[in-house]
Amino acid sequence: MIPQAFDYSAPQTLEEALGLLASGAKPLSGGMSLIPMMKLRLAAPDHLVDLRGLKELNYIREDNGTLRIGAGATHYTVESSALVRAKCPLLAETASHIGDVQVRNMGTIGGSVAHADPSADYPAALQALEAKLVLKGAKSERTVSIDDFLVDTFTTSIEPGEIIIEVIVPASGPQCSYEKVVQPASGFAIVGIAAQLNKSNGKISYARIGVTGLSNRAYRASAAEKALEGTTGSAQDISAAAALVADGVDANSDLFASAEYRRHLTIVHAARALRSALA
Amino acid sequence: MKISGTTTLPVPPERAYQMMQDPEILAKAIPGCESLENIGPDEYRMKMKMALASFSGAFDGKVKITEQSPPTSFRLAVEGSGRIGFMKGDGLLKLTPIESGTEISYEGDVQIGGTIAAVGQRMIDATAKMMIKRFFEKLAA
Helix, strand or coil, X not given: CCCCCCEEECCCCHHHHHHHHHCCCEEECCCCCHHHHHHCCCCCCCEEEECCCCHHHCCEEEECCEEEEECCCEHHHHHHCHHHHHHCHHHHHHHHCCCCHHHHHHCEHHHHHHHCCCCCCHHHHHHHCCCEEEEECCCCEEEEEHHHHEEECCEECCCXXXXXXXXXXXXXXXXXXXXXXXXXXXXCEEEEEEEEEEEECCEEEEEEEEEECCCCCCEECHHHHHHHXXXXXXXXXXXXXXXXXXXXXXXXXXXXXXXXXXXXXXXXHHHHHHHHHHC | CEEEEEEEECCCHHHHHHHCCCHHHHHHHCCCEEEEEEEXXXXXXXXXXXXXXXXXEEEEXXXXXXXXXXXXXXXXXXXXXXXXXXXXXXXEEEEEEECCEEEEXXXXXXXXXXHHXXXXXXXXXXXXXXXXXXXXXXXXX
């Protein structure tokens, strides 16, 4: 349980951090995934750059119909922020489901998203919110959609030397829900479904559904969204839409849940998420 | 754990079969493969390095091809061990001609043990699928 020796830098500015990362060092944020891997010696980075001292990555602010969340915001900060709860309740609710209280106090939104664990909670909500990520390197800055960012299991479109500095989500209404089947040992989602809806004048005018845990990466269930939009959101409408959430998806299987069972859980819990969003 | 699936290659079965027996091509297509050295008939010693998320580790292993019946099927066995654990996979690959080239269906068993399996059980399936996908993508490239 003792990691291999490594160098450690704790820069105070983003510029300094990006300079160090450009030379091949590994970024450390909350350390909730990386540190356990290092203690088991499954990971042995030579040089860690601790991003936790970067005050410029720790903010949540409203900007022209969006929320901009600094990558260093912990899950607890997002979960408890009055601004996020009021302007993007889906994200606050999702954050409250991550791991346990210790993990939520240490883990950060940027670290979690960059890790791209296929069972992480945030990606479901970020897909449903069509979030954007700002990536910055020593000499570059670009904005990518969450869908383009998540490539495959633990694989993202981030370039060496780049880190996520900001997560941008649209200000969104209260008709939302995150439903998760939790793996009790790890706290990760066996499956997790995030729904963001808008129902006005008796019709669902807008539906976004993000799914995590089922397959190699979190995705948007577009067929289910289309099936739901334009309906009144009756019990039949919800069942019909939920039945489509796992369509065409190559489901994962492990000791805890077979592919077939995961698929079933996804459909059942998607219906619950839709019902609860409309309740 | 059982692994199965199908994929396609844009070349006829004869060529696809030949590619998958060619150590130089295999070395390029197997994700993380650093070297493949012939140690016997259709048997190779392989060094590979895997890096995934914060995991990384070197594996030392073997690749063996048996039950050859060109150009329709063969059996591929891969095993490797390293400081972070071991893996062993064995599968039957079947090649069928289709209009756009060859359809390859595979069915096999993968076993993973050691530290990596103890802590990474829930990731094994997704990781194995990704490696197979990358293998065929590189083979097609």
